[in-house]
Amino acid sequence: DAMVIQNPRYQVTQFGKPVTLSCSQTLNHNVMYWYQQKSSQAPKLLFHYYDKDFNNEADTPDNFQSRRPNTSFCFLDIRSPGLGDAAMYLCATQADGREGETQYFGPGTRLLVL
Amino acid sequence: DAKTTQPTSMDCAEGRAANLPCNHSTISGNEYVYWYRQIHSQGPQYIIHGLKNNETNEMASLIITEDRKSSTLILPHATLRDTAVYYCIALGGTNKLIFGTGTLLAVQP
Numbered sequence: 001d002a003m004v005i006q007n008p009r010y011q012v013t014q015f016g017k018p019v020t021l022s023c024s025q026t027l028n029h030n031v032m033y034w035y036q037q038k039s040s041q042a043p044k045l046l047f048h049y050y051d052k053d054f055n056n057e058a059d060t061p062d063n064f065q066s067r068r069p070n071t072s073f074c075f076l077d078i079r080s081p082g083l084g085d086a087a088m089y090l091c092a093t094q095a096d097g098r099e100g101e102t103q104y105f106g107p108g109t110r111l112l113v114l
Numbered sequence: 115d116a117k118t119t120q121p122t123s124m125d126c127a128e129g130r131a132a133n134l135p136c137n138h139s140t141i142s143g144n145e146y147v148y149w150y151r152q153i154h155s156q157g158p159q160y161i162i163h164g165l166k167n168n169e170t171n172e173m174a175s176l177i178i179t180e181d182r183k184s185s186t187l188i189l190p191h192a193t194l195r196d197t198a199v200y201y202c203i204a205l206g207g208t209n210k211l212i213f214g215t216g217t218l219l220a221v222q223p
Binding site for chain 1: 144145146148150155156157158159160163165201205206207209210211212213214215216
């Protein structure tokens, strides 16, 4: 089945130690999104790629970066994780970014910062 | 994109229909009404969406009022596995899913 895959499901890192979360998709979708969801809160958009074009949300901290080496993969890099960055990180894809098009989510990676 | 308002929580008996309301009184003509749900510790799952007409799929039905200011998601025969947070989102030209607080649906045995 075509799907959005996130690995690992759980990631533990140390305060200040760079960490990378990965997302892959077999849907061949052009658009990929990264959301952050803190405990008991709703998901919040960090940034997205339309093909190779990167689009950052205005309030996304500089500590968060992303890479998309090809259509299938997208990475979220946290350069210096703080305790406040502990959250579930969700990847989503969308076929072409057309108005009102459905986004499909992966299972998420839960990040713990020690 | 228009803001949506949902009740914080609802209960439903197993096997009965669950009717989840959503208010989107400021929705514009090109904004779709989307429903997602999120089961604990999982990613959001797409349920259904619509623009003007009522929609039905294998998971649920979506009833949109004629003035489009509100909608109702109907799960026809709720099961325990339908316990989740249900998000109603008005999605327009920005294509940004702005999640509100959602409705926590608790299906009771």
